[in-house]
Amino acid sequence: MSFEAYLDNIVKKTGKTPMHMRDEAIQQGILTDDMKATVFTDWLKNEYQLGHGHAMAMWKYFIDHQWIITKHSKL
Known part of the structure; x- marks a missing residue:
């Protein structure tokens, strides 16, 4: 499954775009x-009932968009 397919499936399953998830994560x-x-992935699993693979895809998406900054992404 491609990365885009993961994202499409997440939106289809949750009815939320990554931007909506970001807004909710900020609010919470x-x-x-x-x-x-x-x-982060535990929050996604509990909040949106995502599986581990889909939660990790969102982790990567958030890092790629610099919505999450970690010690590794600062390098």
Whole structure:
């Protein structure tokens, strides 16, 4: 499955775009400096009932869009 297919499936399953998820994460105080993937993916799994692969795809999407900054993405 391609990365785009993962994203399309997430939107189809949740009815939320990545931007909507970002807004909700900000409202709930989920996004923090140097956050760990586990904190974020656990939130996605609980909030949107995503599986691990889809949650990790969202982690990558958020990092790629610089919505999450980690010690590794600062390099």
